Amino acid sequence: MFFRWDWLRPQLAAPIVPALGPVHPDALAVGIFEDALRAADTGEFLPYDKDRRWGGEKDEKILREDVVHQPEHTLIPTLTRRGHGTVKVFAYGPNDSVVEEAAELAAKLAAAHDVATARVVRPLGPGTTHPRGTRIHLKDFTTGPCPDPGGPVRPVADWPVTVQNTFAPFAQAMAGDGLAFLHTRMQAGQCGPVLAAAVEDRTVGAIGPLEVLPDAVGRPHLMPQYFAVLPEARGRGLGRILWRAAMHWGQSHGAAYQLLQTELDGPSDRLCQAEGLTSLGFTHTASV
Template sequence: MFFRWDWLRPQLTAPIVPTLGPVHPDALTVGIFEDVLRAADTGGFLPYDKDRRWGGEKDERVLRDDVVHQPEHTLIPTLTRRGRGTVKVFAYGLGDGVVDEAAERAAKLAAGHDVAGARVVRPLGPESTHPRGTRIQLKDFTAGSCPAPDGPVRPITAWPTAVQESFAPFAEAMAGDGLSFLHARMQAGRCGPVLAAAIEDRIVGAIGPMEIQPDAIGHPQLMPQYFAVLPEARGQGLGRVLWRAAMHWGQSHGAACQLLQTEIGGLSDRLCQAEGLTSLGFTYAMSA
């Protein structure tokens, strides 16, 4: 075993694991960190990796020989070759000096692996007074009922053909939110259902794919979705209706929880906070 849990556990201010992203607090064990090290040797997906659903090969891997694990802090670097390539160093530790050490290490590793990007990922606890970056949020489906909302939302395949055909221009308009990627997956028949909101026979919002996968300890988890509403259709409550429809789908299909990352202060962040999700902490990524 590489990691000492009595060293690592006090450093974990937020439940974020390199290459995996946010995990349920109950799944935050020494075993999950050991798993990501073992996966670095194979280049494959862990059985509970949320990115496994997209197929292909795992792009990001831990640089296991460059991990620093000490009583006061732990630095875990990862490498991706996507685009011009990036090294990220996850900086776990309570002292401010851990960020400087992580930045120096990220820059050296990026140069050594001949990639353009060098970044530090800093987890912050939920009590942080001035957080930046993204908030990790938990939806607990066992805490209460998620009734189906009233509104013009249904699975896209349940809309008339003419309405379904309007998804393509909607997806193109919202490509920056990942909807064009989602549309390609839909056309290939390689993803779960997508819920769509339509007004005047035109799709103006969507959330999906709706998929459930067991996490590292077997909890059925609703996977994160792509979620967008056309700018001109905002302000009518459609985002909230789509969100609640997705939560109703997740609960009715047996999900125990969902973990999300939302940009602090963004529309999704404000919606999740208003809907009562639990904040588990934050992650802030900065250039090294």
């Protein structure tokens, strides 16, 4: 076993695993970190990796030989060749000095692997006084019903063709929120259903894909979705209706929970807080 859990566990301010992302606190164990290391050797997706639904090969991999694992802190670097390439160093530890050491390691590894970007990822606890970056939310489907909110929301394929034909320009307009990527997957038939909101026969919002898969301990969870509403259509409650419709779908299809990441103080973050989701902490990513 590579990691000592008695060293690593006290350093985990938020349940983030390199190359995997947020995990449920009940699934946070030394085994999931060991699995991520083994995946770096094989190049294959882990069975519970959220990215395996897109097919292909796992792009982000842990740089196993460069991991720093000590009683006071742990640094876990990852490498992706996507675009011009990125090295991230996940900095686990209570002291701010861990960020400086992580930044030095990220810069060194970016140069060694000839990639353009070096970053430090710092998990922060839910009680952080002045958090930055993204918040990790937990939606627990076992605590109460998620009723169908109704409204002008239905799967894209269930809308009339006139509305379906407006999805492509909507997706392109919201490319920055991942909707253009999602649309390519929809066209290739490589993802679950996507819910769309339409007003006057025009797509103005969407959330998806909707898929339930088992996590590292076998609990079914609703996978993360892309979620966006056109700026000119905001303020009408459509985002809340879309989100609630997705939660209704997830609960109806047996999901026990969902983990969401939102930009701090952004519209989705405010929505999740208003809906009573549990905050599990934050992640702050900084370029070196």
